[in-house]
Every structure is written in C-alpha cells, then in structure tokens.
Amino acid sequence: MRPLRLGMVGGGQGAYIGNIHRLAARLDGQWQLVAGAFDVDPERGRAFALSQGLDPARSYGTWQEMIAAEAARPDRMEAVAICTPNFTHYPIAKALIEAGFDVICEKPLTATLADAVALEQLARDSGRFVGVTYTYSGYPMVHEARVRVAAGEIGAVRTVQVEYPLEWMATAIEQQGNAQAVWRTDPVKNGRGGSIGDIGTHAYHLAGFVSGLTLDSLTADLATFVSGRALDDNAHVMLRYQGGARGLLWSSQVAIGHSNGVRLRVFGGTGSLQWYQEQPNELILTPLEGRVQVVKRGAPDLSEDAQARTRTPPGHPEGYLEAFANLYAGFAEAIRARAEGREPDAIGRNLPTAWDGLKGVAFVEAVVDSAEAADQPWLRPVAV
Amino acid sequence: MRPLRLGMVGGGQGAYIGNIHRLAARLDGQWQLVAGAFDVDPERGRAFALSQGLDPARSYGTWQEMIAAEAARPDRMEAVAICTPNFTHYPIAKALIEAGFDVICEKPLTATLADAVALEQLARDSGRFVGVTYTYSGYPMVHEARVRVAAGEIGAVRTVQVEYPLEWMATAIEQQGNAQAVWRTDPVKNGRGGSIGDIGTHAYHLAGFVSGLTLDSLTADLATFVSGRALDDNAHVMLRYQGGARGLLWSSQVAIGHSNGVRLRVFGGTGSLQWYQEQPNELILTPLEGRVQVVKRGAPDLSEDAQARTRTPPGHPEGYLEAFANLYAGFAEAIRARAEGREPDAIGRNLPTAWDGLKGVAFVEAVVDSAEAADQPWLRPVAV
Amino acid sequence: MRPLRLGMVGGGQGAYIGNIHRLAARLDGQWQLVAGAFDVDPERGRAFALSQGLDPARSYGTWQEMIAAEAARPDRMEAVAICTPNFTHYPIAKALIEAGFDVICEKPLTATLADAVALEQLARDSGRFVGVTYTYSGYPMVHEARVRVAAGEIGAVRTVQVEYPLEWMATAIEQQGNAQAVWRTDPVKNGRGGSIGDIGTHAYHLAGFVSGLTLDSLTADLATFVSGRALDDNAHVMLRYQGGARGLLWSSQVAIGHSNGVRLRVFGGTGSLQWYQEQPNELILTPLEGRVQVVKRGAPDLSEDAQARTRTPPGHPEGYLEAFANLYAGFAEAIRARAEGREPDAIGRNLPTAWDGLKGVAFVEAVVDSAEAADQPWLRPVAV
Amino acid sequence: MRPLRLGMVGGGQGAYIGNIHRLAARLDGQWQLVAGAFDVDPERGRAFALSQGLDPARSYGTWQEMIAAEAARPDRMEAVAICTPNFTHYPIAKALIEAGFDVICEKPLTATLADAVALEQLARDSGRFVGVTYTYSGYPMVHEARVRVAAGEIGAVRTVQVEYPLEWMATAIEQQGNAQAVWRTDPVKNGRGGSIGDIGTHAYHLAGFVSGLTLDSLTADLATFVSGRALDDNAHVMLRYQGGARGLLWSSQVAIGHSNGVRLRVFGGTGSLQWYQEQPNELILTPLEGRVQVVKRGAPDLSEDAQARTRTPPGHPEGYLEAFANLYAGFAEAIRARAEGREPDAIGRNLPTAWDGLKGVAFVEAVVDSAEAADQPWLRPVAV
Incomplete structure (x- = not known):
C-alpha cells in the first residue's frame, strides 16, 4: 500500500x-x-x-x-x-x-x-x-474501555469523573514570552475558554467517547489564578448526562505536580473502569463485589478495536506517540x-x-456562559 | 499516668x-x-x-x-x-x-x-x-500536610480536590436488611444528607483542615442511583473558599472499586500536596519546577504535629486504627x-x-439546599 | 475473658x-x-x-x-x-x-x-x-498467601524471590553511638550474621512460611560495605528447596531508599503471588493467562486464617502494629x-x-559458612 | 538529511x-x-x-x-x-x-x-x-541513570539488583508449535543459555551499562521448570564486580504475572536509583537521608544523553518503540x-x-559453566 x-x-x-x-x-x-x-x-x-x-x-x-x-x-x-x-x-x-x-x-x-x-x-x-486530533481517543485501552462500557460490562453508567491537570502555566509564562502560552491566553487567538478550551475539551471528549453518554446540561465555575491572565486557568464543571448519569470535570493549567495527568473513571451499576494517561497500557477494571483487575494492552482477550491499535505485546510500553499514530493510521x-x-x-x-x-x-461555550451567568446561585452555609 | x-x-x-x-x-x-x-x-x-x-x-x-x-x-x-x-x-x-x-x-x-x-x-x-471523630484528621501525614500548607510551603492555596468514594452501597443493601445501611438511608435517623452527610462531611472537614481555608459558598448536584433509596448516594459539589480559592468535592457510596478512597489534593502557587487514605504513610509533595517527592511518616524532618502522632519508624505501616487512636490520645x-x-x-x-x-x-444542609433549589441553572450546550 | x-x-x-x-x-x-x-x-x-x-x-x-x-x-x-x-x-x-x-x-x-x-x-x-516474633507472619495477607499456596491456587511452587532491604545502616552509625547498631554489629552480642541474622532471617522465615517449602541447600555471598563494620551488611543467597524449587534471597542494611522493604514473590506452575510489607493490605495474585488481581484484606472470600487476623473492612489500612498484635493474640x-x-x-x-x-x-549459620568457604567457586567469564 | x-x-x-x-x-x-x-x-x-x-x-x-x-x-x-x-x-x-x-x-x-x-x-x-540491539539501553532514563552514577550522584556503587522476569514460557508452548519458543529452546539454534541467554543477557548488559561496573566473577544456579524443555527457563546469578561491588541477577521465562518486567536497582554509598521498564519514563532517585524522588523524562535538568533520546515533554509517555528507535537513530x-x-x-x-x-x-557461557560445575558447593543447614 x-x-x-x-x-x-x-x-x-x-x-x-x-x-x-x-x-x-x-x-x-x-x-x-x-x-x-x-x-x-x-x-x-x-x-x-x-x-x-x-x-x-x-x-x-x-x-x-x-x-x-x-x-x-x-x-x-x-x-x-x-x-x-x-x-x-x-x-x-x-x-x-x-x-x-x-x-x-x-x-x-x-x-x-x-x-x-x-x-x-x-x-x-x-x-x-x-x-x-483528540489524542486520547487514539489510545488502545481507551477503545477497550469504550467497548466494554458499550457491551454493558459495568452496567448502566452512573457517574463519570474526568480530569486533565497540567502544571506548565502555574506561573505567568505568557508574560515571559513563552510562545505556546502567549496565544493560548489571548481570547482572540484561542477563543473564550482557557484551560477549559485547551484541555477541558479533551477531557469532555474522552468522557463522552468512553461512556457513550450525551450531555444534557452543565454548571461551571472558572477561575484565573495567575494574575494578569485573560482566560481561565482552572475549571470545575458539574455535568448532567441524558438518562440521569452525572459527571465531574476538572481541567487545570496550574496544577503543580501534574505533567499531563488525564484521568478517567467511569462507574456503572455493576462495575467500574479507570484509565490514566501516564500509565496508558493498563485499564483498571473492578466488577461489583469482585477484585480490582489490571487489563493490559495486548492481552489476548481484548477487543478488535484495541488490538487494531497495538503494535507490541503486553509489557512493552506504548504511549502518546503511538496513540497519535493510531489517529493518523485511522485517518488514512x-x-x-x-x-x-x-x-x-x-x-x-x-x-x-x-x-x-x-x-x-459547544461545550466550551456553555461552560463559559455558565460561569459568567449572573444568576448562578452560590449558596452560603448558615453563618456559624 | x-x-x-x-x-x-x-x-x-x-x-x-x-x-x-x-x-x-x-x-x-x-x-x-x-x-x-x-x-x-x-x-x-x-x-x-x-x-x-x-x-x-x-x-x-x-x-x-x-x-x-x-x-x-x-x-x-x-x-x-x-x-x-x-x-x-x-x-x-x-x-x-x-x-x-x-x-x-x-x-x-x-x-x-x-x-x-x-x-x-x-x-x-x-x-x-x-x-x-473526624477520623482522617487523626492521621499524622494529614497533620504534616496542614503544617506545611500553613507554613506557606506550597504558596497560597488555589484549588482543593477532595473525594471520598465508597462502593458498599452500590446495590440496595438496605432493602436486604443491612443494619448499617438501613438507618443511613432513613432521612429521620440519618438527616437530609445521604453520601454527603455520611462521608462528604469527612471530605469537607479534611479539605478545610489541611488547606486552612474557610468556605464562602457552594453549588451542588446530588443523585440517587440505587432505586428506592430515599437519600443521595452520590454528591458533586463545587466550592468557593474565602479569598478566592476553589474546590471540588465528590462523595459516593456507589463507586465500585473504591473501598475507602479518601483522597485530598491541595494546589498552591508554589507547590502541591497529595494524600491518599489507602496509602496513609506517605505525603506526595511537588514544589514548583521540582520533582515529585515522597514525604514518609516518621522521617526526621517532620513537624512536631506529625511526630506526636506516630509510633514506629518509616516503613512500618500505620493505618486507620492508629489514626483513630491519635484522636483518642488527643482527647485524653x-x-x-x-x-x-x-x-x-x-x-x-x-x-x-x-x-x-x-x-x-451546616455544610451538608447547604449542599442539600443547593441541590434542591428551584433556580439552580443548568446550561444546555447549543443543540448541535 | x-x-x-x-x-x-x-x-x-x-x-x-x-x-x-x-x-x-x-x-x-x-x-x-x-x-x-x-x-x-x-x-x-x-x-x-x-x-x-x-x-x-x-x-x-x-x-x-x-x-x-x-x-x-x-x-x-x-x-x-x-x-x-x-x-x-x-x-x-x-x-x-x-x-x-x-x-x-x-x-x-x-x-x-x-x-x-x-x-x-x-x-x-x-x-x-x-x-x-517473626513479625511478618502476623500479617493477615501473608496468611492468605500461605493458605492459597497450600490449596494449590498457584500450582507447584517453582521459584521464590524474597528480599528485605533497609537503609538505616548505610553509614557507620554504630561508630557514632547508635545503640541499636552497636550491638547488631558486634559478633558476640549479635551472632555471626549481620544483615542476614538481623533481617535475612525474617525473609527466610517468610519465604518458607508462605511457600510451604523446606530448604535443601544454599550458596551465599556476604559483603560488608561500611568500612570498619565487623559483620555483613548485605547478603545474597541462592536457595534450593526440597522438591526442586529455587529461591533468591537478598537482605541489606545499606539499601538507600528502602525503609522496611520486605517483599515476597512466589511463582508456581499456574499462578503467582506477591506481597509487599509497605502495602500490606493487598496481595497481588496472577493466575496463568489471567489478569493481575488485587486481593484486599477484609474481602469476603478470604480464608479463615486471614479473617481471624483482621479488625476493619477493606480500605481501612492495618499495618505493622496490627500484625504484631496478631502474634500476641495468637500466643494468648x-x-x-x-x-x-x-x-x-x-x-x-x-x-x-x-x-x-x-x-x-541454622540458616544464618549455613549462609555464613557458605560465604566463608574456601572452596566457593566464582567463575570468571573468559577474558574478553 | x-x-x-x-x-x-x-x-x-x-x-x-x-x-x-x-x-x-x-x-x-x-x-x-x-x-x-x-x-x-x-x-x-x-x-x-x-x-x-x-x-x-x-x-x-x-x-x-x-x-x-x-x-x-x-x-x-x-x-x-x-x-x-x-x-x-x-x-x-x-x-x-x-x-x-x-x-x-x-x-x-x-x-x-x-x-x-x-x-x-x-x-x-x-x-x-x-x-x-540491547533495547533497554535505548531508554532515555537508563541513560540518565548511567550519567548520574558516573557523576557520583549515588556514591560508589555497592550492590546492583537486576531482574528480567517473563511469563510467556510458563507452559510448554514450544511443544505446541510456538515458533518463537521452538528455536529458543533448541540448544543448537539458540545457544547454551535458555532464559539466561535470551533475557539474562539484557539484564546483564543493563546492569553494567548503568553501574559502569566490570564483572569479576559469578556463581549461578539454572533451573528448568517446564518438563521436556532442553534449556534453563529460570536463572539465579550472584555477581562480584571488580572493586568489590556485588550484584544479584534473576531471569525467568516462567514468572507468571510479569509481562516484561525488567527492573534495575543500583545502590551506592550516598544514594540509589531504580528504573522499571514498564514505567520507563520515571527514574526513582533517593539520596542518603533524603526523600524518594521521581525524575521524569523530559524534565529540564536532565542530561544531554537523556534529552537527545526524548521527543515529547514530561507526562507524554514514551516507551519501547521509542527506545528501540533511539538505538536506530544512534546507529545512523x-x-x-x-x-x-x-x-x-x-x-x-x-x-x-x-x-x-x-x-x-561470555557472561552466558560463564553462567552455564558455573551451573554445570561439579564442584559447585551447596551447603545444607545442620539437620534440625
């Protein structure tokens, strides 16, 4: 070919x-x-x-x-x-x-x-x-997770916890000329969503891709912790999916200690799945009343979707470039x-x-709209 | 004595x-x-x-x-x-x-x-x-975290991520006569907060204890996934602390795979701390632009607060009973x-x-009030 | 009572x-x-x-x-x-x-x-x-491992890897008056085995306790890395068990980075077990052609031997003191x-x-004898 | 170019x-x-x-x-x-x-x-x-380890623990026609060393590459656990390096639970390093009396040797193919x-x-010679 x-x-x-x-x-x-x-x-x-x-x-x-x-x-x-x-x-x-x-x-x-x-x-x-290039959907174990959820292995999905913390913008690097940070903090070049647009969108796609759920509505809280920055660098979002499942999404560009900490957890009525990008060859699967188990990339019982995206046997770590290459191979x-x-x-x-x-x-727009909404109610506990 | x-x-x-x-x-x-x-x-x-x-x-x-x-x-x-x-x-x-x-x-x-x-x-x-008996504040490394935050070691706190997932109520065990579950799902005996009252209150205390922050306001989403249950079994809460810090709190009684997964992460302007209850002898500390480090219980450079709550040298795991005993020793x-x-x-x-x-x-009440509020706005992304 | x-x-x-x-x-x-x-x-x-x-x-x-x-x-x-x-x-x-x-x-x-x-x-x-007080045999998950091996869950044992690395004697602390180190490095007060007597004997007991194997013979290499020390502070031992199984044992008092790193791995013909003292509530079990699984202390399917030695549900860490208390409860x-x-x-x-x-x-004596034997052959690869 | x-x-x-x-x-x-x-x-x-x-x-x-x-x-x-x-x-x-x-x-x-x-x-x-193609010497963090040892960061090397456990030959797959296993168990096509020749040689190279040590002599114990197999499938080797450092090497093709578990630990007088192939982007570094630290691939303070072998920032996992590609890039x-x-x-x-x-x-030959030597003394503990 x-x-x-x-x-x-x-x-x-x-x-x-x-x-x-x-x-x-x-x-x-x-x-x-x-x-x-x-x-x-x-x-x-x-x-x-x-x-x-x-x-x-x-x-x-x-x-x-x-x-x-x-x-x-x-x-x-x-x-x-x-x-x-x-x-x-x-x-x-x-x-x-x-x-x-x-x-x-x-x-x-x-x-x-x-x-x-x-x-x-x-x-x-x-x-x-x-x-x-939603990179994380190139990982074979993300596909494996999707297939298993779709096959009902964890039952009806109840809640999704997804996060994408980064640390590289914990200080005002855009004011020191970091080219990557300069345009990402410029609303015109980047769009209205800071962390939520840059990485929250990855997390949102990943959660929907694996869970198979469609968003119904959300409410969000954006913050900008680095002084002088024009866009959010930390986003908290509560999600309601169609059918009643709930989600929690966190994206941050100021989360010191996290290099590229994409983590997804999906909890259903009969089991749960966990995937962590910095250890991408493993999927953690726990059935109801069963043991925590490690599903490894390359294991013989994986789905066709996962096998098609793997090049080496278990124990031979594949990573980010291979995930990206899977997208390119898929596009071809x-x-x-x-x-x-x-x-x-x-x-x-x-x-x-x-x-x-x-x-x-559309998700990013809704998040920013929610965070900016004048009628967003924040309850104060009784003054004690 | x-x-x-x-x-x-x-x-x-x-x-x-x-x-x-x-x-x-x-x-x-x-x-x-x-x-x-x-x-x-x-x-x-x-x-x-x-x-x-x-x-x-x-x-x-x-x-x-x-x-x-x-x-x-x-x-x-x-x-x-x-x-x-x-x-x-x-x-x-x-x-x-x-x-x-x-x-x-x-x-x-x-x-x-x-x-x-x-x-x-x-x-x-x-x-x-x-x-x-807020048990988790009995752990020595939780005290160590508190002392380090108070001493400014991670700078001004920006965001707190705290969660308390459990799996034991993933099915309707209260309908099968589990005594512990029966009263915990009865609003009269338990109060209005299900997971948020039973374990969310632990998470809330832990987050405030370590961060030193005082809550300003919150917005919350409660769900009940087990059919027939009268109280929430999953809670998502967005927190705003006085002074501008933000928080995200998740409690769940239906999170299959989690035995007692209390986890706290505190991110400041110059560092972060992470503590996980199922590995309680370690505190993960990452300074800005530095390496991820493991602070071990019993290490010679720990605070007086942590040392007073430890009985054995590093490498000799202490756990939940020792934390509880620390509360009792403290009360005495x-x-x-x-x-x-x-x-x-x-x-x-x-x-x-x-x-x-x-x-x-008061926190639990505010969470339930927020979740029940008629004016809680949930934004729908543009229909695409 | x-x-x-x-x-x-x-x-x-x-x-x-x-x-x-x-x-x-x-x-x-x-x-x-x-x-x-x-x-x-x-x-x-x-x-x-x-x-x-x-x-x-x-x-x-x-x-x-x-x-x-x-x-x-x-x-x-x-x-x-x-x-x-x-x-x-x-x-x-x-x-x-x-x-x-x-x-x-x-x-x-x-x-x-x-x-x-x-x-x-x-x-x-x-x-x-x-x-x-072979402490490590007080841990419930060590008993669980023993029961599972004895029940044939991993098949006939083939090889045992056991280690006990410590760091506290990495420098000449006995020359600075550390009382614990002073007698441990004195052949008269301590006996002939340094690290092998102090901690190697724990490792040897643990390996035999879990595997159920009886030692046939051994060959050993002792080293003293801290200058002026009279006894070994690092021991390597190759074990041959009756029936053909093999073992490798390492004890060290100079292994910087290890607080109390007792680790046991037992490999059989149809599965393996791993236990690590610094995470003692878990037993890692892998069946042949199956997934790595986490067996948790307190899980309902554990043996009577393990259940008798546990006080709290899964997720509530028990540790070294509880293991020691199990010995005392057993002695009573x-x-x-x-x-x-x-x-x-x-x-x-x-x-x-x-x-x-x-x-x-007897094990310690044999190790020291082997290491001191004049006829111990050390082969040199052809001079290349 | x-x-x-x-x-x-x-x-x-x-x-x-x-x-x-x-x-x-x-x-x-x-x-x-x-x-x-x-x-x-x-x-x-x-x-x-x-x-x-x-x-x-x-x-x-x-x-x-x-x-x-x-x-x-x-x-x-x-x-x-x-x-x-x-x-x-x-x-x-x-x-x-x-x-x-x-x-x-x-x-x-x-x-x-x-x-x-x-x-x-x-x-x-x-x-x-x-x-x-000693693959593991293609990993950037292996080079980083080598550079740090050579620079004296952990002091004079005392002991090296290296292992290469695999599980794929835990049963007689060569008798079921697995082509890879057939020639690897044929002394004529493969050579005299089974696991020691196939993977022990990787472990031996890795240990020497990182530690900078030269082997003086060894004593070894080979075993064949799968019946009918002509070559060893499990090897234990005690190493003595020139200058007094010691080593322990384990290779196994029958270690159920290990996909490709290459692990190297090097202990010196002032620190230690650990690297594990299934998490290859991290090097664990512990200084004497200091904290366990995680050195990440891509961190700005890494050596030129490591940086030349990395393509992505920290948090973007690179793996086995990238290590192999580093060898090819190096050969070019x-x-x-x-x-x-x-x-x-x-x-x-x-x-x-x-x-x-x-x-x-030469190492493999010496191992096999040692294991076959008639005068290899195995001490029996006193019959107790």
Missing part, C-alpha cells in the same frame, strides 16, 4: 504539536509528508521545510500559496494537517475543503462556536474527511475506505471528526 | 464503629473502658458489656440508666463515646453534658442543623469537652490539660470538636 | 522493639503488662517500669530478680517477652522456662546455633510455649488452648515457635 | 522482532528500508517484501542473494539488520562485513562464544559498524559521523556494539 501524501500548515521550528504530527504520521508508514507551509514567517517556514527534506518546490511560504500550487499538481497532497493557533483553523480548513483536500485539524476545532458550526456543516456538505484508513467505497476496518472506525470538534466547542 | 475512664453508648454486637472506638481507646493505654450502654435492646447491651469484661454493675441497659448511675459514683466515667445513629447524638450528648461528662461523638455531629447549633452552644457554655490530652490548667501538648491540639461538627452539618 | 499477665525483659527507655511489644500486647486487650526488668541498668529499668504504670513491687532491677519474685506470687506473670540483644536470649529463656513461664522471644532465637538447639530442645521437653490463644486442653482457633494456629527460631539460626 | 538505506535479514511474516525493527527505523525518518531477505522460505520472504512496499528487484529469496545483488548496486543498502535466530547471526554478519556492509544485530550476538569472539574481532579489524548517527570523520553527537554515543555483544555471550 502506498503511503498517502500529507501536507502541513503550521508546526514549524519551535512548535510542539507539529513535530508530534510528523512522528505520528511516519510511524506506521501510512503517510508521507510532501508539502508544508510551516510558519507565519514565509522564510522561516521554507527553511524549516527544507530541513525536513521536503522538495524545495513544495516548501511553501503561506498556506494560500500551498493550496493554490498543490491543487494544480497531479501528485498533489491528499490531506493536510492544521497545526496552527485555534482562530486560524476555520479559514484554513475552509480553503482546504473548498480546494478538495481532506483535513486533519488540531483541537479545539475552532475559536468560536459560529466557526465550528460552519466548518462542521461544510465538512458534511462537501464529503471531505475532517479528522480532529477512513480516507482509503471512502475512496474504495467500502467500510473502514477497526482502526478507521470511531474516529474523532468535525462533529466531535463542534460538540467540544 | 492513670488511664481515663471511658463510657460508651451504642457500638455493641454487630456495630462497626463501636469496636473501632474500643481498639483506638486501648492502643495507647490512655483510656480504660469502664461502663457501657451498648444497644437499644437492654438485654443485648448488657450481654455485650459482659463479653467485654465490664463490671456487671456498670453494664447498663440504657444510656439514661448509665448516666444516672455513673453520675453517682466516685470513680465515675470521665468521658463517653457516642456511637449511635445520627439522630440520637443530640439528646444523648445533651444529657451527658448536663450531667457533667465530657463527650466523644461520632460524625456527623447531629441529624439536623438545629440540633448541631444547640449542641455546639451547649458545649461552649458548659465548658465540657466535645470531640468529634485535651481533657487532662484542661484539668491541669495548662496548654495541651502537640497531640492535644488541632482536634476536631463541636465547632467542626457544627460546620459539617 | 481476663487478659493474660505479661512480663518483659529489656525493651526499656530508648529501645525500639520493646514499645512495639507493649502496643501489640495492648491492642486487643488479651494481655496485661504486670512486671518488667526493662534495662541492664537496674535503676533505669525500675524508673521505666514506674513510667509504664507498673506496680513498684513488680518493677524489677534484673531479670533474675524478676523470675525469683514472680515465681513466688499467686498472681504471677504467665508469659514473658524477651526484648534484649540476641546473645542474652538463651540464658533468659532457659531460666524462664525452668521457672515454669511461657516465653515470647525476639528473633533471631539466639546468637549461636548451639544455644538455639539447646533452647528448642528445652522448649520441647518442658512443654512451655516459646513464641518467636495458644496458651489458653493448652490450658483448656483444646485445639487453638485460627489465630492460635500457624504461629512462629522455637522450632522456626532454630531453623532461622 | 537523507535517510540511510537499510536491508533486513529475517523478521518476516509472524516474526515479532522484525516488525519492531521496522517501526523503530521508521519513527525518526533516519532510515529507509530498501531491501530484504525476510524468510528462510524464499517465496514467503519475497511475498513479505512486496507487502512492505519494497522494490521487487530488491525483494530477495536468500540473504546470500541479497548480499551479492546489493553489493553491485550504486544505491546499495548501507546497513543490514539481522533478525534471525541466534545461530545464524555469525555467518550472516560475517558475510555482510566482508561485503562491506554495516550491521545491526539482534542479541545475543551469537550462539557460541567462539562465534562471538570471531565476530567481534572481525568488526574491529574491518572498521565496519556492528550495533547490537554513528555511521554518519564515521563517514564524515567527526565525533558523533549525544545520540550516537554509548551505543551497544559487538564488544558488548561479546561480553554478553
């Missing part, structure tokens, strides 16, 4: 996520990076492209240039990864879709709800593939299956797409 | 917590059980007393009888542990205080806010000692210090008393 | 293990300390006895004095705990047995093999009870059952006695 | 390690697979090559054919990965070296000591690069540096080469 041809916007020198996309695309040999507009500075972007071994003719200064040139090539790129700040996702994706390219977009899908609605509509109408399979008019196989199913992206943006 | 003379109400055959009180009272040789009215059934109560080796003359059928008889003895009991269902705490404690006895009371202090207010007032006016010291007109030493300081008990009941 | 009357030799001011014995004896109300000769210095010993609330008449200056006086009392002590340095165990135990007292002796049983043989013989001939039950001419119940069975003590001393 | 051209021998359909090599080679874009003789069956091998997208002209039936054809091409492969059973390593490597190719060889280097000596000599004389750098006549940068230093391979084979 020949690799699919990938283009990239953003993700050049000094970017964190762009390199992750390239590693993930490369791991399974399903993609070949052929074109890029890697930087807002055209010169820097071209230099970076050359450093990646790209054809100088396909090392573009701007994404507009790239779209125009690639659209005209017979060996044109087939999908494009968008690794730029949030507010640019929509215009770039729109132009790509209109030029007939498939899209792989970073989360959150857009900086505003209006953009998200429009982009999701465009994706639907055009038939283009729009994958969204989805695109190929569409071209071949067939159903995708396991790795190409249950992928995060524009619809998930839109739901995430 | 002679042991203090202890009486007990409730806690007889089949009771869980009564035996814990007796073990805790005995461990350090500071108390001697001399009298008891252990059961609502006088005969069963007397039989139990004899089985404990009590003097037949002090093996009482009712607490009223015990108070009358003991009050007349020269070697009368000095303090009485109340180990009965919540709704009886107030009348028993009132009678004891009025008869001049000190009191050790199970939590929650009372079943209603009115009772709690009255009891706390009575304790204050009478000068009697009223200790409340507080009572002795009062008698001797001196300040108590370290183990007799920072004890949970009627004031803490009252704050806990 | 009235408590048994306990005497104690050694274990006075500043002693570590004496206090542990007293806490353990007190916890379950099965013992009452009535007499003591707590110190080599008679005055210090008597002062200490008074501080413990003992009758001045039973606060003895020497153990010889205590034996003589107590033997003459109608309410004489019934058993005596020996908490002195190793080399005095034999003469004290001999005198006690000859005066008709039962004995609870610290490990190792004696400082020399000859003493151990003589003491075990004396115990057998006299019918006196001689319990040895064994003594009572003998007096009543009946079989002891579960807590009074499978106790460590003089026979186990003798086996431990 | 253009990728280096890679060939591969073995590692076709159904092989475990071949796929790992291809993933690892691909991840960083430093290698391109251009040729292969993947199977002992020429037809199957060619079919597999085509499935990997190789040029049909370079999809060879035998390695001899491949060497002959590639040697004649201007775009010939530059290095060749040998992924065949042990006994074929030497003839293949010899032919490759003599034809001027660099070599990447699986461990153990060869099946016999004579072959290992000859191959190492050949590598030295020819100037060809011969890398050996070593080959390029040689070509350019310069010193390799950090990732190209401290690589496992033929010399390490030879030392591993």
